[in-house]
Amino acid sequence: MTIARTEKLPLSWGVIFYMATIHLVALLALIPSNFSWGAVGVGFALYCITEWGITVGFHRLATHCSFETTKPVEYFFIFLGTLACQGGPIDWIGLHRIHHKYSDTVSDPHDSNKGFLWSHLGWMLYESPANKEVHRYVKDVAQDPFYQFCQKFMIPIQVILGLILLYIGGWPFVIWGIFVRLVVVFHCTWLVNSATHKFGYQTHESNDNSRNCWWVALLTFGEGWHNNHHAFQYSARHGLQWWEIDITWMIIRSLQLLGLAKNVKLPTTGVKQA
Numbered sequence: 001m002t003i004a005r006t007e008k009l010p011l012s013w014g015v016i017f018y019m020a021t022i023h024l025v026a027l028l029a030l031i032p033s034n035f036s037w038g039a040v041g042v043g044f045a046l047y048c049i050t051e052w053g054i055t056v057g058f059h060r061l062a063t064h065c066s067f068e069t070t071k072p073v074e075y076f077f078i079f080l081g082t083l084a085c086q087g088g089p090i091d092w093i094g095l096h097r098i099h100h101k102y103s104d105t106v107s108d109p110h111d112s113n114k115g116f117l118w119s120h121l122g123w124m125l126y127e128s129p130a131n132k133e134v135h136r137y138v139k140d141v142a143q144d145p146f147y148q149f150c151q152k153f154m155i156p157i158q159v160i161l162g163l164i165l166l167y168i169g170g171w172p173f174v175i176w177g178i179f180v181r182l183v184v185v186f187h188c189t190w191l192v193n194s195a196t197h198k199f200g201y202q203t204h205e206s207n208d209n210s211r212n213c214w215w216v217a218l219l220t221f222g223e224g225w226h227n228n229h230h231a232f233q234y235s236a237r238h239g240l241q242w243w244e245i246d247i248t249w250m251i252i253r254s255l256q257l258l259g260l261a262k263n264v265k266l267p268t269t270g271v272k273q274a
Contacts, residue, residue, distance in 0.1 A: 009126035016125055022085075022186075026179040034172045042169065043176035043184075046083070050185050053080025055221050055248040062141060063093045066236035067252055067264040075146045084185050085158055088151030090142055094134030100233055101137075104197065104208040112197035112209050120187075120194035188219045196226035203240075204231035212244065222246030232267040240267065 028034055057077025060066045078089050086092055095109055102108040109130040110119040141147045150157070158178065165173040200211030210230040217224030217239065225238040225246060232240075237253075239246030255261035 009128065012125055012127050019121075019124070019186075022179055022182050025175070026183045028175050029180050034175050036169075036172050038169060039172035039176040042165065042173050043181045046177050046181045047184055049080050050083045050181065051188065051221055052248070052251060053077050053082070054084050054086070054185070054189060055223055056251055057081040058084075058089055058092050059096070059223070060236055060248060060252065062089060063096045064234050065140075065265075066234050067256070067261045069255060069261050073255065073260050078147065078150060079157075082150040082154050082157060083161065084189070085154060085182055086186065086189060088154050089147050090138050090151045091131075091134055093141060094136075094138040095130055097137040098130050098133060099193075100230070103206075103210070103230060110193045112194065116194050116198055119197060120190045188216075191216045192220060192223045192226060196224055200224075200227070202227045204228065206230035214244075217245065222248040234265050235267050236264050237266055 057074070057079075058081040061069065061074060061077060081089060081092070087095075099108055099110065102111075104112050107130075109128050110123040112119040115122075135142065162174050162178045165177045169177075195216050196211050196213045197209040198211065200213035200216075202211055204227055206227055208230055210227045212227045213224045215224065216226070222238050222245065223229070225240070225244050228240050228244070229235070229238045237246060237249040238244070239249060252261055252264065256264050
């Protein structure tokens with residue numbers, strides 16, 4: 001069923017306030033007293049593990065079921081993804097499945113045909129009709145108690161992490177490890193919605209605007225090979241040629257070699273893998 005749209009959507013003031021607050025507090029990193037290499041290092045480390053939570057956990061494991069793993073490993077990556085504060089896992093998974101079903105059509109929540117800024121950020125600032133349809137796309141995870149916990153306590157989890165960082169390294173650790181890190185992860189993730197539907201090359205027919213964009217792949221540990229992904233959305237591997245470096249695939253492959261991942265899905269036709 002196509003998701004209905006209206007010409008004028010109401011603004012989502014809660015999201016606007018939330019996003020504005022995080023971005024404004026992140027600007028405190030520009031104050032010299034809030035800078036230290038230790039704080040930058042903490043921010044970078046948390047950026048990496050948060051991105052892995054999104055790419056391995058939310059995206060390739062939970063959304064696309066491109067491999068199977070044990071519940072402790074699954075929950076570990078879902079917890080890391082929750083640290084991104086991009087909405088709880090249930091909402092994230094549902095909206096991304098809707099995106100794939102309606103990619104670059106009027107029913108796609110971040111339809112790239114409406115412009116770069118819309119697909120990057122603008123779509124979140126309005127009450128999208130897709131938000132009311134999420135429940136139809138997440139029946140496999142919606143009743144899982146751990147997913148429900150992460151969905152409900154996303155903000156308290158972040159607050160606890162902030163208190164830990166405050167205790168360890170003071171406000172510089174909080175500013176860099178929470179706010180700067182969230183802003184960076186936000187925009188890296190959003191670039192997959194925007195930049196990889198505008199910049200790069202198309203190797204496969206995907207019936208949308210998806211592109212393979214090397215610099216987005218670099219920032220997002222392999223998610224920028226987006227045309228490959230849209231052509232083979234259930235594949236655990238997105239970088240399909242030797243030059244398409246895919247760190248997320250390396251993590252999944254490592255889990256497989258350790259016996260922690262099974263039924264790993266890969267393209268079976270139409271592509272020669274390096």
